[in-house]
Amino acid sequence: MSSTFGTIFRISTWGESHGPALGVVVDGCPSGMELSEADIQADLDRRRPGQSALTTPRNEADRVEILSGVFEGKTTVTPISLLIRNADQRSNDYSEMESLYRPGHADLAYDLKYGFRDHRGGGRSSARETAGRVAAGAIARKLLERACGARILAWVSQVGSERAGALDPLAVTREAIEANAVRCPDAGAAARMAAAVEAARKARDSVGGVVDFAIANPPAGIGEPVFDRVEAELAKAMLSIPASKGFEIGEGFRAAEMRGSEHNDPILHDASGFSFASNHAGGTYGGIAVGSPIVGRVAFKPTATIGLEQKTVSRSGEPAVLAARGRHDPCVALRAPAVVEAMAALVLADLWLRDRARKGVFGLE
Amino acid sequence: MSSTFGTIFRISTWGESHGPALGVVVDGCPSGMELSEADIQADLDRRRPGQSALTTPRNEADRVEILSGVFEGKTTVTPISLLIRNADQRSNDYSEMESLYRPGHADLAYDLKYGFRDHRGGGRSSARETAGRVAAGAIARKLLERACGARILAWVSQVGSERAGALDPLAVTREAIEANAVRCPDAGAAARMAAAVEAARKARDSVGGVVDFAIANPPAGIGEPVFDRVEAELAKAMLSIPASKGFEIGEGFRAAEMRGSEHNDPILHDASGFSFASNHAGGTYGGIAVGSPIVGRVAFKPTATIGLEQKTVSRSGEPAVLAARGRHDPCVALRAPAVVEAMAALVLADLWLRDRARKGVFGLE
């Protein structure tokens, strides 16, 4: 296992779906930043289950407790330990998971690798693990907002074949995203997406989706080529989210169809400095952010757990039929924006601190 | 900068486009593997420029020299240092790059970040940097082939709007890939792609493309959740390649349009063990490889350097017009398969060694 992420702003998550608690240790946050549970709770509330009829009815309050690293309301730079108790566990729903391998899940993979697993609710492979990421990401987000003025948003842009219309990433607001249960700022598309989710749920099936993200006003100069490029770190971060299957920065796969004369962003200069006439690149060149918005997309597969009967096998290899009874989301993408934002914040906070290490030593930048 | 990649099988690349040499140090290769320059040269030859009329006429022999880590024809486990001298440099072609920022390039980004750069041929941001990756990847590839029987192939599946037809990833052969200059195993599509590249070149423009990869017989059980999942490490590796803009594992973005009942791979069991009736997942569950082929795709933008006149600005911010005269590829994707294979090999070799660390301690797997 490797549950540590980041080089300087570094997190270590822990906890299983049906253990007593889960949490995260955040190391490397600079001293002197105001921080309280409320700063973290807001992001957790956007991730937690049970928010609407479109998500799993598992009801977890996900109340976060700060156990260290904050003194008199400010960060001290010592590790910040965050604890979230599990409440609504009902592990008896998952009794079949001990003996049957669920298609699309990691049950067999964990057995192949480790030979022993906590089968209740998927254990560590459960999406519930992302609560720790979101809690840590809230701290990274606040650091970026306060110290750099960066702003990170993510929203649902596709569910099944329903797509949001063209959006200016900089015009998207938190309010527009949270205005509907789908978290799509295009209200018309959101209604069609909600219908698609509902249709999947009624069919005891599930459906995939896409989450877009935009980082406005990112710190210029961050990114550590040749390997730790901004887009490389973001790609790793996003593909580490359960159920993610694809990542794009800027035009992504559409860039393959373009000509260079079309894709190259013209460079401008005026009193406020250098800028770009377009943003096909998605905010980075050579793996380094230039201050333009960093925009990209993450694909999520349909939820593996479905109510339809599926053929599978047992741990001993016997054929079996499985029809899931556990509570589950018909579309994991709907709760993913908070996780995508958290991972983006963690990547940026770390790259920003890494860039500061060397910046200005010989006064050139 | 961060030019180190990997945890146990770890490489450090170095060298600029127009310096005296470039190279890589490979640390962590197990002892006792037969290794000679010839093992490495074959992969370098597939990456090097000047291979066909479709690529840059810069002529680099890219001869590799092993300086350490091999004794009496076998690896000793000490770091393997590989050296490649730069030969055909012509840095005068790049004199304008000192004063003008090239659209689509990292010139401005490097100046923003570091305040000082080697402007000859892009310096470290040149795709020439990938020679070190390919050399190191050849060692990782040999390790995986000899120790695990894994086989890694990559090929061009799209150029502009020309796409290869449906292919069984396991049926693709090195011979079919190398049968044409485009490196597309679908000969009909390859001809159309070659025409698209030639059209772009004649228009003094460039065009993007997509590279598919398939890893047959990967070691089951590799991947270190929750952050260092197989697909997360691959995504980072691929997005660290110059000009890459997107990554998919398995169905990728197509998964967003699918239902769970369609996407879930049914699990089977017979005398040879567990297997899957389909491979929509692309070979991993919960970030762990299960032994099925690991398949994915990488998107590349069109080459930034084009002969067409482009508006830009100088380092001092004055408006300027740039029409590149330097030698360049009209489609970087054509030389990318060797790099994609190398990065895949580096990821797998490292994850495989990481998995071995813990495997079998208490005899469960």
Next chain:
Amino acid sequence: MSSTFGTIFRISTWGESHGPALGVVVDGCPSGMELSEADIQADLDRRRPGQSALTTPRNEADRVEILSGVFEGKTTVTPISLLIRNADQRSNDYSEMESLYRPGHADLAYDLKYGFRDHRGGGRSSARETAGRVAAGAIARKLLERACGARILAWVSQVGSERAGALDPLAVTREAIEANAVRCPDAGAAARMAAAVEAARKARDSVGGVVDFAIANPPAGIGEPVFDRVEAELAKAMLSIPASKGFEIGEGFRAAEMRGSEHNDPILHDASGFSFASNHAGGTYGGIAVGSPIVGRVAFKPTATIGLEQKTVSRSGEPAVLAARGRHDPCVALRAPAVVEAMAALVLADLWLRDRARKGVFGLE
């Protein structure tokens, strides 16, 4: 801050002296090892304050709670989160620490570095931080005992000018160490040491000491030259313990006085394999363990907190006089053996897993 230690067997500690709790997350422990709170509590009990008249009267039960990573009594390989609630805090004892810099303490250093600190009881620079290390070390110790048969012991060999007599490290037992409050297996020396501690306490002063450690039956072949040698990792581990000032492996500084003919350990061979006629090296050659006992020593300075009046300055630079009233140990070395053992166990567990990664790939070892 950097509160993470280890590469594969990796721990992240957190928590302040006077916060609500402290703890540690242990990542990388192989699956299938039996583990309960009792395994950890035993080591914590040897470290905790209030054990005898010779240590601080602060009374902490230091009860450990396992929050994750164990299922049905066995490790699952997922991160093991351990929580210890702080009980007896009395932070009013430390009110002067807010305004006055204590000589020999890190108060000024933390203010220089971070500009803000939790001044209650030293915050993160308190030796209380080592509870997390001891808890994690107990898991590493059990892993080494069960999987390799290694055994780690540490004891007090010197207090002030009182030294233990010559001891065969392999003959020292846990029982002999725990037979007295000083934790010195030489009973006669232990009595003199206890008197030295008591004399220091009565003088409202403190006294230094030395802790010896011996690792019997270490796994042969561990150690990762050239930088991550066994002795290099041990040296870092030991010098990361609060109040430590020196480290020796084998003969240590005495080796400087020796001739090569005297120091070289003759190599033998019989039916059971290779061995050594002496162990001046302390168990490693070229940074690699050969199976001989790994023996070394760690020096600890006298406790910085003393009751005697000391001249110092306030945060604003005004001269002041400080006479500590807080509870403290007159000799930190007495509680250090549990910490030294824990750090040795963490180093060995990590190096052992790192060695396994590559071992036997080509069947040479």
Next chain:
Amino acid sequence: MSSTFGTIFRISTWGESHGPALGVVVDGCPSGMELSEADIQADLDRRRPGQSALTTPRNEADRVEILSGVFEGKTTVTPISLLIRNADQRSNDYSEMESLYRPGHADLAYDLKYGFRDHRGGGRSSARETAGRVAAGAIARKLLERACGARILAWVSQVGSERAGALDPLAVTREAIEANAVRCPDAGAAARMAAAVEAARKARDSVGGVVDFAIANPPAGIGEPVFDRVEAELAKAMLSIPASKGFEIGEGFRAAEMRGSEHNDPILHDASGFSFASNHAGGTYGGIAVGSPIVGRVAFKPTATIGLEQKTVSRSGEPAVLAARGRHDPCVALRAPAVVEAMAALVLADLWLRDRARKGVFGLE
């Protein structure tokens, strides 16, 4: 193997004693620092063999070549690759090393661990490996001098039982150190030490020694508790040097004999800020440098290779007698100061850059 050292200022060394070359890649040096081969050669010359009658007659010019990372005389922040060709190899001197295990050497250890090794001259376990460290350390040293005004010196303070007199570490100069072949700034002691080395050489034996180091004007605030303390990183760095057996910071093992009232450094304050009336701590508190000189010592064992006949065994376990004929130093400590300085510089440069990452974010320090 692990041949990478450092987190942000990070080096990767490579090369065997009798291969074609050895070298190092330095990653993370800030851009804009003037750098030429001459800056590095000076330090290499102090380490290289053949400098005096007291050292090995192996004659290596150790000419360094910069292959990347420097453009127009300044660092560009890209990896700096340094190459040193091996010249005087005479590997036939070492033919016996293929079949016989040399006492005190790593031959058997490497065979136990890797099962295969380059037996010529010790391969990677040769002290010749330290040339790469010294070359990299010269860059770190220049960075610290230019950017922080720090100055690092190391000298021989003991050979066998001959000790230098009490020295003020801040009064020691490079000139005084280099004034004699022993590199001891106490001329009288140096003469006695030279005699001790000569006596050992005549007896076909070897002798150990101690190297002291002092870092004047270190950047205040560096050090990353709780694990990456200044003294912990230094201890690891020093114990990673071949033949090192012990490390002390400040009073080291002498602290064990002291009372707290004697060891605590009184804190002062005047117009120039905070300072200390003494420096028993050796420059760090809680693992953080406070600006006082960082002083410490490293113990080296006697050279393992001696001309005297020693009993040993062959690779197949047969008893044998070995009398070394290869060229060797009778006292490795004499050439160690350049290596100790290099490792100290590498530790400080890295910790300084790590500290900068977070410093001043919220304006508190």
